[in-house]
Amino acid sequence: MPDVAARLAAVRDRIREAEQTHGRQPGSVELLAVSKRQPLDAMQTAYEAGQRAFGENYLQEGVDKCQAMTATDIEWHFIGALQSNKTRPAAEGFDWVHAVDRLKIARRLSEQRPETLGALQCCIQVNVSGEASKAGVSPQALPELAHAVAELPRLRLRGLMTLPEAVTGFEAQRAAFSQLRQLQEALIDDGLALDTLSMGMSNDLEAAIAEGATLVRLGTAVFGPRPEKTP
Numbered sequence: 195m196p197d198v199a200a201r202l203a204a205v206r207d208r209i210r211e212a213e214q215t216h217g218r219q220p221g222s223v224e225l226l227a228v229s230k231r232q233p234l235d236a237m238q239t240a241y242e243a244g245q246r247a248f249g250e251n252y253l254q255e256g257v258d259k260c261q262a263m264t265a266t267d268i269e270w271h272f273i274g275a276l277q278s279n280k281t282r283p284a285a286e287g288f289d290w291v292h293a294v295d296r297l298k299i300a301r302r303l304s305e306q307r308p309e310t311l312g313a314l315q316c317c318i319q320v321n322v323s324g325e326a327s328k329a330g331v332s333p334q335a336l337p338e339l340a341h342a343v344a345e346l347p348r349l350r351l352r353g354l355m356t357l358p359e360a361v362t363g364f365e366a367q368r369a370a371f372s373q374l375r376q377l378q379e380a381l382i383d384d385g386l387a388l389d390t391l392s393m394g395m396s397n398d399l400e401a402a403i404a405e406g407a408t409l410v411r412l413g414t415a416v417f418g419p420r421p422e423k424t425p
């Protein structure tokens with residue numbers, strides 16, 4: 195899998211360049227390698243090239259990979275949609291959950307987080323583009339949810355996440371990310387200690403970094419096209 199190492203190096207350069215272009219502190223944007231549907235050997239190659247944070251979308255696949263990758267210094271992020279009856283594997287197996295969008299799910303994650311582990315790091319997913327088909331809480335409902343999630347004992351609310359409508363053009367991409375940043379700033383003004391903006395994927399990471407992303411979720415830019423079926 196030498197191409198994974200080369201892609202990873204290229205995408206790190208892209209991030210560094212975007213940080214520089216947009217006046218961001220060098221190293222202020224973390225790369226989350228989104229490994230959904232990618233085989234373990236590709237993940238292993240990324241690990242050997244220094245990648246430590248991996249993101250998975252499908253619960254069973256993610257849990258299987260956590261068990262199969264034996265390195266203990268990997269940070270596992272669950273970035274997919276969660277159903278409220280399937281929160282336990284996420285609470286037990288992952289370090290982060292990015293797509294919390296209902297209090298019911300947050301409460302279950304908090305209750306199910308094992309005492310032997312630290313708090314579960316989480317982000318609230320916001321539907322900034324207002325598409326009916328997209329998951330995420332509406333901007334209007336966000337403040338109430340954020341304050342409630344921040345009170346849960348076994349979760350640590352770190353910030354916001356979004357998966358905006360795919361649009362082309364830098365300025366159009368930037369608009370949704372700008373909205374997420376402003377929502378986060380309002381919550382911080384309102385007393386919440388948030389430090390994470392999970393936004394930007396392979397096609398729009400520069401726009402996300404321009405608007406303050408602290409974590410970009412990159413799949414194809416790191417691993418190449420995703421295989422059709424779960425390996």
Ligand SMILES: *Cc1c(COP(=O)(O)O)cnc(C)c1O
Nearest residue numbers: 228273395396411412413414415
């Ligand atoms: C698949 C996925 C990504 C990565 O997408 P790429 O376009 O391959 O970089 C990021 N975030 C979420 C929530 C995803 O489902």
